[in-house]
Amino acid sequence: MSLLINKPGVLTTVQDLGRFGWRRFGVNPNGPMDPAAARIANILVGNDDNAAFLEMHFPAPEIVFERKSVFSFCGADLGAELNGQPVVPWQAVVADPGSTLRCAYKACGERAYLAVRGGIEVPSWLGSASTNLAAHIGGHKGRRIMKEDRLRLKSANEKLPKHLPGVGPSLIPRYSRSPTLRVIAGAELEVAGHIPQLTEMSFTISPDSDRMGFLLSGDETRARCDPVSISSAVGFGTIQLTPDGQMILLMADHQTTGGYPRIAHVASADLPLVGQLGPGDSITLEIIAIEEAERLALLFERDLSLLRVACRLAYE
């Protein structure tokens, strides 16, 4: 029993929360651009946070549910419809066999997450279902989803939940086309002589941006600086300064190491906001202390635990 892909959408991939433990061999984690939306989508259908799901962009795929399924649609508002009826996002929904999911428009955000009860079944590579597009491995056949693909679903309890759980407004991220991102200072922030300008400027995401990273353009007033030095590890959310004075914000498919100055790192709590951006959107940076970043991350984890408990009860 499967999901049948009628139309593939512009970039649809199978992901889970990422492939961890292999960065020291150059294998990066991949995983969702908006980890919060992906985790919430899974929790709403009673899955483990790490079950495999679909990440989609707009134009989105057209998908037929071949079995009766409980699913959830989180992240970007892509005007999802099930058999022509609007789908309430951030909530569990029941799809009858043969029903079709399609998306009508893009209202807010760039990436939506479809989780189905049980999760998508793909061969695990190095312990993860995430698609590594650069290496053509992982996920569904190591590639983006194509027309007529059939994605098998893991077997799930047929019993419907007592009620269809949803998410309270406090957990739904406040997506914006011009968010202020909280960042932690990077090791070379001062080397680059950027502190005054960095937080006073707005940066625009250039068209040369993808799942690997966002190229940021701002005023040309910024000091140039030498490429650091010798390479070291970088992470999802690291902002690097290139020798020509541009900044790169590393995203989910980033390379594991880099040699450019590390200016700042987006706080985990704000990665979901970044993950919903696309070319033309702009960001402003606000530097916060590590204590504050940890506090925000733990706050989100606590809210997620509460949601998990509520959803577990619904599926008991």
Add this chain to the structure above:
Amino acid sequence: MSGAWRIFPLGDSALTIEIGTVISAELNSLAISIADHFQEHPFPGFIEAVPAYASTTIFYDIAEVRRAFPKEPTAFGIVKRLTAAAAERSVEQPPLSGRLVTIPVQFDPASSPDLEYLAEMSGMSSEQVVDIFTATTYRVFMSGFLPGFSYMGIVDMRIAVPRLETPRKCVPRGSVGIAGTQTGIYSIASPGGWRIIGRTDVEIFTPDAAQPSLLRPGDQVRFTRAE
């Protein structure tokens, strides 16, 4: 050399211990042994450790670290302390010697689009460039860039040429490249800017293997002319 490092956050879920800022086998060896220490003795919330030329980065789960050490105010502080302790311990241990891996390489014109350029730049024949290249035993300093790609060194200064100004759209798998004093093998086909001087049939990255990467940080590599 106790304390001759600095530890700084790489965001809120990772930190880097920087042991130095130059490429040396000694610093690299210490970076690898710190990473190995955590791989073998993970703390609660440890995700992974990534050694580089002269640093190691530790990735961790904030919530799990804090749960295991509830009395301390930040996960960063806890992991920083554990990392400093691991570094102190690693300094006292003799450096591990990596395995020696021999990699046969074809240096024929079809496999080596930049060999002529190297010969011209260094004022030698292609033969001599290959002689110099194969005379050195290289150290695997770190992995990165591509799955299974290793940064190796140190390439003889006489043949250490800079990268291409415009990277190629597709460098075939197995291509052996030079970028300054570094050498590396394209583990998969990829865009890339290293100067390609040969190609190997040895599988550098085997996705289906339990250990997909042939080379590990700390290994020694010798290139030979393929028969």
